[in-house]
Amino acid sequence: MSAPGIATIPPSLKGAIQKYIRVAVEHDKRDPVIAYYCRLYAMQQAMAIDKSSPEARQYLVSLMDFLEKSKNQLKDEQAVHNEIIGQAHVENYALKLFLYADNEDRAGHFGKNVIKAFLTSSLLMDVLTTFGDLSEDIEKNRKYAKWKALYINKCIQSGETPI
């Protein structure tokens, strides 16, 4: 069984979950724990938005099937079976990405990879809300990463040098 792809997300859910499913797809091989929690977060978001239209139900059932299968396949991965370890895993990964982007930014390296790192780290900080309220620090980093990704992107498009 393969993961329900980005193209199959119904229109009623696309705006809310597409970005998290994309991060999941990008991490399926690189870090299956990150992929698992991105899909879990997308599942929860989607269920809160639309679980009654036939298209949404069909998508949600296939996403749930895949999540259950992933959890079984990752039976030796404690971060999937214990959400406290899972939370630490996602948090470390998000912060590592954030620090990479921040260091690159401060070194004057502005590129698509820096924008993407800021953006992905902020999305993973969204995913962290699965485990409860965010700490003040993470909340601050999440806002900064979202703003910075938009800002650098705007500068690159308009030809300005980011400050």
Next chain:
Amino acid sequence: GSAIGATGSTQASAEQDELSQRLAKLRQM
């Protein structure tokens, strides 16, 4: 017509409950 509608919505809410239960089970450690 209304009887069919009621059956349809009962079925839909049963499926929604099933998804919620599966989600809760998935998150059990």
